[in-house]
Amino acid sequence: MKVLLAASEAVPFVKTGGLADVIGSLPKELAKQGQDVRVMLPKYEGIPAHYTEQMERVAEFTLQMGWRQLYCGILKLVHEGIIFYFVDNEYYYRRSGCYGYGDDSERFAFFCRAVLDSLPHIDFMPDVIHCHDWQAGMIPVLYRAHFSWQPHYANIKTIMTIHNLKYQGVFSKEQFKDYFALGDEHLGGYALEMYGGASFMKGGLVYSDVITTVSPTYAEEIQTPYYGEYLDGLLRSQRHRMCGILNGIDYAEMDPMTDPHLEINYRDSxxxxxxxxxxxxxxxxxxxxxxxxxxxxxxxxxxxxxxxxxxxxxxxxxxxxxxxxxxxxxxxxxxxxxxxxxxxxxxxxxxxxxxxxxxxxxxxxxxxxxxxxxxxxxxxxxxxxxxxxxxxxxxxxxxxxxxxxxxxxxxxxxxxxxxxxxxxxxxxxxxxxxxxxxxxxxxxxxxxxxxxxRKDFSWRKSASQYAALYNQLVKPSTELVK
Known part of the structure; x- marks a missing residue:
């Protein structure tokens, strides 16, 4: 099973929150369970030099984003046995921090487009693209609109994972038309429309094959108005293809027996x-x-x-x-x-x-x-x-x-x-x-x-649930993992 995780941050390269911990540790456990799993991230300026110096440039090509002809480079680094790809464009990513810029819509539109455009260039055509949070949310939309009809792309499945529904990547419809070359049929109420604009997150929810959240209870909660951030109706209508899979933690990294930061190492003493x-x-x-x-x-x-x-x-x-x-x-x-x-x-x-x-x-x-x-x-x-x-x-x-x-x-x-x-x-x-x-x-x-x-909150159980979900998508069975 070939799986590509697309996300905006990952430990140890760049981190602003829990998403980075997930993308840093989940792939290692998936690989242990036999998946060919790789990760694609933006190449931010803040990635430490001792990582960027080890990166190998594996592809350069021109990317079409609306009317723009843009340079896109793909760099590769193997870290703890996992292949990480980094999307390189200095105009968009040579800045401090990850988010909070006035052109974030354009920066992550470029990232979503680069993930799909890069696949023939890196010689890795995944069975599943697993998209995380709003920054990767337009990948399923672009796939359906522009890529799914191409023979070598035809069998890809997409998963959208909600790490925090509060952040939805909402921008103007004009920007979506411009960056993604989408017609009005994609920008109506059932599709991308949100608060009078359009939403990366909603795009991922509507156009992906499966929706997951990072816990079973959160999957239920976001179908209610209190937690649903105005998407509860949509999520209720899609509950048949939604499931919650708990995050874990990296037990090798988080271990009081070996943690170098502690004054005295211990287990149960x-x-x-x-x-x-x-x-x-x-x-x-x-x-x-x-x-x-x-x-x-x-x-x-x-x-x-x-x-x-x-x-x-x-x-x-x-x-x-x-x-x-x-x-x-x-x-x-x-x-x-x-x-x-x-x-x-x-x-x-x-x-x-x-x-x-x-x-x-x-x-x-x-x-x-x-x-x-x-x-x-x-x-x-x-x-x-x-x-x-x-x-x-x-x-x-x-x-x-x-x-x-x-x-x-x-x-x-x-x-x-x-x-x-x-x-x-x-x-x-x-x-x-x-x-x-x-x-x-x-x-x-x-x-x-x-x-x-007696509790085990390592990634072992959760990764096996993701692996089963990937299998169900590629070799369909009757129901989703619960």
């Missing part, structure tokens, strides 16, 4: 985890106390992550006998909230308004609990890493958080964390207080950690 806590307390200037509960937030500081609930309850949270460690950047008001808390309560709060991967790993390894009160969460990776490092998650029951964290039941001894259903600040406070109370009950806490130990 509570004593060694506490030693990491003491080292982190020393580093951050918090009072040294291995027995005080430490709750972590490693997150983007934005509304989606439920920080309005934290803001609403900040005084009650700071009255608790708990240490708080925050790491992340985002909206000014939340950065200022945590800076204020750290200034007012330096013995209880460490606010690190930045992102530092090494410090993040130390926080996972040192914290006793990990808070994710998200308003919505398509999958969430933080709770999976937390459990890998034996930090007990406290989450809101939404999306992948609901799928991966089983609430603790003291009557049965089952459960891997603590959760609350309603997006309500008092419910969050009560759940945190309950978690802290069980932390002080060693028998209950040991039971929770033992339950976490």
């Amino acid at each position: 509570h004593t060694k985890k506490q030693l990491n806590k003491v080292k982190l307390q020393e580093r951050l200037g918090l009072p040294i106390n291995k027995d005080v509960p430490m709750i972590a937030l490693v997150t983007r500081l934005v509304d989606q992550k439920g920080l309005a609930l934290v803001d609403r309850m900040i005084e009650e949270l700071l009255r608790m006998d708990v240490q708080w460690v925050i790491l992340g950047t985002g909206e000014h008001r939340y950065e200022q909230l945590f800076r204020w808390a750290a200034d007012a309560f330096p013995d209880k709060v460490s606010a690190n308004i930045m992102f530092d991967e090494g410090l993040a790993r130390q926080i996972y390894a040192s914290s006793d609990m990990f808070l994710m009160p998200s308003q919505f969460e398509p999958c969430g990776i933080g709770q999976l890493i937390a459990m890998r490092y034996r930090s007990v998650p406290i989450v809101r029951e939404t999306g992948g958080l609901k799928d991966t964290v089983m609430p603790y039941d003291e009557a049965t001894g089952e459960g891997t964390g603590f959760s609350f259903a309603n997006y309500n600040a008092h419910d969050m406070l009560y759940t945190i207080e309950r978690a802290v109370a069980f932390y002080h009950s060693p028998s209950d806490w040991s039971r929770i950690l033992a339950n976490i130990k």
Whole structure:
């Protein structure tokens, strides 16, 4: 099975969010399971030099985008056994960062076109093109409109994976006509039309063969108005070709036994985890106390992550006998909230308004609990890493958080964390207080950690579901993977 993943970012080359983690780690597990899987990305300026210096230029050609005749180069790099291709055009990609430019519609229109145009030049004609988020969303549209009738392209199937429905790549219809040479029949309400313009994301949803999301619960949620971002009606109509497959994490990369960022490596040793806590307390200037509960937030500081609930309850949270460690950047008001808390309560709060991967790993390894009160969460990776490092998650029951964290039941001894259903600040406070109370009950806490130990959130199971989905597309059977 030949599979090409098309996405706008991937670890270790470039990362702005969880999409990069998925594209960096999923292909390795797919390859282990026998797939010939490759990845195509834009060649951004920010890719570290030690990778760009190893790249081999494998193709150069002229790409037709509307009326434009554009240079397109394809570079190749084998990383950890996976072939990565990089779409090169300095006008579009020789800039800092990935997104946020006024011509993003044109930049990712070029990327979508380049993915399809490049296939004969790289001598790789995939059975499946697996498109990720809005930046790759027009690939299924272009395939249907301009490529599917060509003999050597005729049998390709396309999958559209939604990592976050909130971001839809909506631009003017005139731009879509210009860049993609599409007629009005493609720009109406059932096709690409969105908010009076047109949408990359909607294009991928309508024109792909299969739609997936990054968790089963999110697949259900986005069919409702609350989570559906005005696409819930479309998604309900397409539910017969939609499924949710949980993200995983790279267990080789995320391993407290071998993680070079940790002061003391460990697996299930509570004593060694506490030693990491003491080292982190020393580093951050918090009072040294291995027995005080430490709750972590490693997150983007934005509304989606439920920080309005934290803001609403900040005084009650700071009255608790708990240490708080925050790491992340985002909206000014939340950065200022945590800076204020750290200034007012330096013995209880460490606010690190930045992102530092090494410090993040130390926080996972040192914290006793990990808070994710998200308003919505398509999958969430933080709770999976937390459990890998034996930090007990406290989450809101939404999306992948609901799928991966089983609430603790003291009557049965089952459960891997603590959760609350309603997006309500008092419910969050009560759940945190309950978690802290069980932390002080060693028998209950040991039971929770033992339950976490038995869970497997590696990519193995999820990759096998994707592999089965690819097989069903190429060799059709009766129903999709559920």
